[in-house]
Amino acid sequence: MFQDLGKRVRMLREQKGIGLNTYAKTLGVSPGYLSNLETGKTDTIELTLLSKLQDEFTIFPLQKEESEIDYRLSRILEQLKTLNNFDPLAVDYLLQTIEKGIEVMNKGMK
Structure with a gap:
């Protein structure tokens, strides 16, 4: 699961032209942690970080028919x-x- 999440984060971050170090600083994590998340080398993520990623990239979009x-x-x-x-x-x-x-x-x- 985290591997797919990480790939999605990297893809969306790169699409927005945001560098790894810059985005790690914005999220309040180390560049190493963000890199590990993006490459699927970590199996933990804090809920607050997941929330920040959701706010920035809408990683888990609501289905259109779902209210x-x-x-x-x-x-x-x-x-x-x-x-x-x-x-x-x-x-x-x-x-x-x-x-x-x-x-x-x-x-x-x-």
């Missing part, structure tokens, strides 16, 4: 599934809270 609410709900679903493996009670609490909140909001709209 923001669909995208967000699918992300939440995946996160809840992962959390459920470690803490099912927390997932149950979150789901109950959301369900009750929706009920309250729907009653207020009637």
